[in-house]
Amino acid sequence: MADTDALDSLWRRSEALTALYATLELTAPLPPLGDWAIDPLFAVCLVNVVLDCRPGPRVVVECGSGASTVVTAAALRRYGIDGHVTSLEQDPDFADVTRAYLRRHELDAFATVHTAPLVDGDHGFGVWYDTSALETLAGDVDLLVVDGPPTAGTSPLARGPALDVMAGRLAPGARVLVDDAMRPGEQQVLQRWSHDHPEVDFSLLLTGNGAALGLKR
Template structure:
């Protein structure tokens, strides 16, 4: 009987020690995650401050959390647009990036942003923000509902492109849509449908490049458009950059 009791005590102690070790490891994970979250937050605050300085903004931008592009990605766009001075910018999905790029065009004194938006509500929100910032002459939000497109033997849900000016030559292409929920590799059609319109030296920026879907899309684009060089920028959600040689 004493042996059974001793065995039970040993099992209880072993189980308790196991649970304590699990709790200890969990606390370390939470500590490390908290530190990483603080580093990420600080980096985004730095990028947001840099964005306001870069663009000399006096009116606040819309929120840059959640589905919106992160400040570090927006800062990458702003710095490129200010230095490269693209004449024609095309966006897949509108939002805060539309305001940032329109402000760059205004500061550059030339250029135009065309933004494809499938959701009428968000299109109107972006138009109102452009008006609020006095940037309505530098960007045009185009209602572009998603429609079925046949590409590479598959059906894709992609923006209706009929509203775009005919023969548009794209100096900067920003891809932040359509939503990932539409289907796997949702942003792939930007390659076959828009890359042929890139000018020499044009840059393509894709947000959310840290996701597996976007990584697979970039790999597919690199196979299909080997003339484009590829780079990455360190951003919260990942940033892939494709460049057409001059």
């Protein structure tokens, strides 16, 4: 039975990878998917959410840069969406790596990675990214992607402030896509968000590590 599950999981990821390369019209390989980066199933989810937001999303904010930044920017380009990803990344080295991938894919016009250290900000919600980069957003946020800060070396609840800080900046109909939604820390965060931010309806999506999709009424 375990072998069948492993084969099924491998098959679903292969299918997702094929779908990604077939639909995004990439001219270079994606960053390695899985492990710290989003897995192919989450990447497909991300593309589908971008499509569901049509004609947007114009304003995308991402917590935690990497493969997800490239996939989102590529989806904006592929579908002719006049949107931009503002990615918050606390680690200057990872920020540089993601910027290099964006350049290689000629996606600089669709995404900007900001080095945003984790600080005890004046938003009053505890340690989270420095929010200076959010001052220049082109409008309310249509899509918020939550895949950082890293929980390793911080806290299993490190992603908790994301919605507290961003709730007031979400456009009506905005989507909030959360990776690793099946982990105990994220489950706790999602439960609290459902209580504190009832205007955003969350449901679980079936991807490898679990994804939660919130829709702001």
